[in-house]
Amino acid sequence: MKPAAVNGNFLVLIPAFNEAGAIGDVVREVRKVVPAATVLVVDDASKDDTANLAKSAGAGVLRLPYHLGLGGCVQAGYRMAYELGYDYVIRVDGDGQHDPRYIMELLKVLRTSGCHMVIGSRFYQNDGEHTSIVRAMGIWLFRVVLRPILGQPVHDPTSGFVGVNREALQVFSQSFPLEYPEIEALVVLQRKRFRFQEVPCKMRPRQAGRSSITAVKSLYYIIHVLLGVFVNVLKFERRPKKVDGKLAAREKK
Amino acid sequence: MERLLDTVTILSLVLMMTVLFSVRRSHIRVEYSVSWLAAAVILLLLSRSRPLLNWISDQLGLTYPPLALLLLVSCVFVVVIYRLSVVISDLKDANIAIAQRLAIVEFQLQNRNEKQ
Numbered sequence: 001m002k003p004a005a006v007n008g009n010f011l012v013l014i015p016a017f018n019e020a021g022a023i024g025d026v027v028r029e030v031r032k033v034v035p036a037a038t039v040l041v042v043d044d045a046s047k048d049d050t051a052n053l054a055k056s057a058g059a060g061v062l063r064l065p066y067h068l069g070l071g072g073c074v075q076a077g078y079r080m081a082y083e084l085g086y087d088y089v090i091r092v093d094g095d096g097q098h099d100p101r102y103i104m105e106l107l108k109v110l111r112t113s114g115c116h117m118v119i120g121s122r123f124y125q126n127d128g129e130h131t132s133i134v135r136a137m138g139i140w141l142f143r144v145v146l147r148p149i150l151g152q153p154v155h156d157p158t159s160g161f162v163g164v165n166r167e168a169l170q171v172f173s174q175s176f177p178l179e180y181p182e183i184e185a186l187v188v189l190q191r192k193r194f195r196f197q198e199v200p201c202k203m204r205p206r207q208a209g210r211s212s213i214t215a216v217k218s219l220y221y222i223i224h225v226l227l228g229v230f231v232n233v234l235k236f237e238r239r240p241k242k243v244d245g246k247l248a249a250r251e252k253k
Numbered sequence: 254m255e256r257l258l259d260t261v262t263i264l265s266l267v268l269m270m271t272v273l274f275s276v277r278r279s280h281i282r283v284e285y286s287v288s289w290l291a292a293a294v295i296l297l298l299l300s301r302s303r304p305l306l307n308w309i310s311d312q313l314g315l316t317y318p319p320l321a322l323l324l325l326v327s328c329v330f331v332v333v334i335y336r337l338s339v340v341i342s343d344l345k346d347a348n349i350a351i352a353q354r355l356a357i358v359e360f361q362l363q364n365r366n367e368k369q
Contacts, residue, residue: 042356060364064356068349076353083357178349 010107011086012037013077014059015070016094020048022206023094027057030092033100040080041094044073050094071178082166082173090163095206098161102201106163109199116168116194117186119154120161120201134218142183145226149233150190155198157183168194177232183225187232257319258300261326265296285340288333295329 012030016023023041030039041054045067055061064076074091081089090106092098102120109118123139135158142157160182164172171192177184189196272289275281281289299306299322310321 060360062356062360065352068352072349072353075349076356079353080357080360 009086010037010088010090011077011081011084012039012100012103013074013081013089013091014039014041014054014094015044015073015077015091016041016046016050016054017044017067017070017073018046018048018050019094020046020050020053022096023050024053024057026092026094026096026100027054027059029096030100030103031058034103037090037103038086040077042073042077044068044070069178071176071181074181075172075176078164078169078176079173082169086169087166088163089169091160093160097203097206099202099204102161102199105201106161106199109197110163110165113197114195115197116165116192117189117196118163119156119159119196119198121156121159121198122201122203123155138218138222141222142225145229146183146186149229150186150196154186154196157186159201161201161203177228180221180225180228184228184232187229191232191235254319257322258303258306261296261300261322265293265300268296269293285337288336292329292333296326299325 012034014023014026014030019026027039027041030037039059040062041051041059042062043051043054043064045064051061051063062076062080064073068076077091078089088107088110090103090110092100092103098120106118106120109115139156139158143154146154146157162182162185168189171188171194172185175188177188186196269290272281272286272293276283276286299309303318306318306322309325310316310318313321313324315321315324
């Protein structure tokens with residue numbers, strides 16, 4: 001992967017854990033639909049052949065030395081994208097649920113709207129036909145909780161099909177929730193007074209594997225995320241240190 | 254009552270000796286042994302000083318001093334365990350950052366090798 005230097009360049013980030021059944025097709029499809037994009041697969045220490053299949057399909061592969069979980073995996077990609085100077089990163093899941101044809105739409109909104117983050121939303125205009133009842137109920141609960149916190153409605157807060165600009169990239173490369181990061185990430189952005197926008201998308205059934213959030217884990221997921229949201233709301237930004245009686249200039253972000 | 258106090262004394266001494274031996278064998282770092290040693294000393298003082306235990310019981314409004322001992326022992330260990338949770342959280346954050354850094358450096362090295 002060559003270091004980014006061109007203004008407005010973007011990276012497609014694909015976090016993957018044991019996605020050997022789908023990752024090759026996902027990478028090939030992304031490269032076919034958006035040939036201009038650099039594709040980076042972050043392999044979260046998969047036990048199967050995910051990393052090699054992704055590489056064979058033409059992606060750069062960042063291999064984590066041990067399993068960090070989704071948040072740590074995505075943050076590793078954000079860190080690298082930030083260090084390489086990318087202006088935009090679009091995150092696509094490695095299971096094939098996200099249709100790469102929407103990548104350019106997300107990027108267009110990200111570039112033109114001035115938003116720091118765009119979310120590919122299956123509920124914004126569509127009906128979320130591939131969503132289970134339990135998940136749909138959880139999403140409804142999160143919508144209700146997040147509405148007053150974010151100051152605007154969010155239709156699909158659990159969507160992993162997101163794009164971020166360089167400012168958000170810098171924030172996420174420093175601070176990103178580790179488990180179930182999508183919802184907490186919105187609150188992290190809100191603390192920075194960053195803006196987000198949703199873009200209607202159609203999701204597909206996953207091509208292979210199973211969701212990490214099983215029925216048994218759903219309750220833990222809801223409690224964990226709600227707790228994480230409230231903890232993030234309670235967090236405050238540190239005041240800049242005083243140097244010679246004056247506030248130190250904020251680090252350029 | 255006396256038997257309970259003697260038992261706590263013995264346990265605090267065992268805890269103290271275990272921690273000291275662990276530090277000596279480098280099984281536990283000095284900075285993390287301080288919490289356990291402080292806990293052992295507090296337990297030792299409480300179990301050997303009946304007037305102190307009685308005074309604490311009176312202050313807490315407890316008529317049965319062993320209850321005060323139990324309460325204080327619980328508090329001491331809650332503080333120690335909380336401190337360890339903070340340490341573990343810091344270590345986990347550091348560990349994740351190192352793992353991510355390692356992956357990025359490996360990626361860049363591999364790219365450089367492939368280009369050469």
